[in-house]
Amino acid sequence: LTGAQDGSVRMFEWTRPQQLVCFRQAGNARVTRMYFNSQGNKCGVADGEGFLSIWQVNQTTSNPKPYLSWQCHSKTTSDFAFVTSSSLVATSGQSNDNRNVCLWDTLVSSSNSLIHAFTCHDHGATVLQYAPKHQLLISGGRKGYICIFDIRQRQILFTFQAHESAVKALALDPSEDYFVTGSAE
Numbered sequence: 311l312t313g314a315q316d317g318s319v320r321m322f323e324w325t326r327p328q329q330l331v332c333f334r335q336a337g338n339a340r341v342t343r344m345y346f347n348s349q350g351n352k353c354g355v356a357d358g359e360g361f362l363s364i365w366q367v368n369q370t371t372s373n374p375k376p377y378l379s380w381q382c383h384s385k386t387t388s389d390f391a392f393v394t395s396s397s398l399v400a401t402s403g404q405s406n407d408n409r410n411v412c413l414w415d416t417l418v419s420s421s422n423s424l425i426h427a428f429t430c431h432d433h434g435a436t437v438l439q440y441a442p443k444h445q446l447l448i449s450g451g452r453k454g455y456i457c458i459f460d461i462r463q464r465q466i467l468f469t470f471q472a473h474e475s476a477v478k479a480l481a482l483d484p485s486e487d488y489f490v491t492g493s494a495e
Contacts (some may be wrong), residue, residue: 316338317341318335333365341356342356354392357387360405378416384407387403410434411427430449430451431451434451435449436451442486450479473493
């Protein structure tokens with residue numbers, strides 16, 4: 311799966327030189343993040359205008375439409391994570407009201423899909439990591455802060471400053487004992 315500054319999203323297969331599917335044409339908002347769900351049957355694309363779109367991967371048409379597309383953040387959606395069986399999605403980004411980390415239910419109508427919004431990260435959340443064993447979300451922000459959320463209780467557990475500049479990367483070890491942060495500095 312490839313995404314570009316011009317907003318295009320294309321899927322390729324290792325053994326074929328040509329693209330299999332073009333999910334989005336050039337001329338859309340820049341792609342900020344893309345992932346497959348753990349089952350590999352869906353892919354999601356976040357963009358610079360605050361939208362998250364999700365497609366079924368096994369499309370037979372060359373230009374399929376997303377089965378879900380909604381604006382998660384008013385300015386940008388910088389990252390997202392499929393949570394549990396991919397019917398629950400967490401997003402990070404920047405919104406005018408500082409609700410910069412959100413949980414969404416993809417099985418209900420778009421007008422009711424927001425489950426919970428966390429007010430955190432002045433100037434926006436840049437990255438997001440889901441820890442399934444502990445049911446936690448870890449987010450990083452533009453000002454170098456890390457927030458850890460309990461998604462079962464829907465509350466912020468910890469906030470601390472890890473860097474002097476924007477957090478650009480988060481990684482979680484497979485046993486979920488440690489996580490690592492990387493910053494713009």
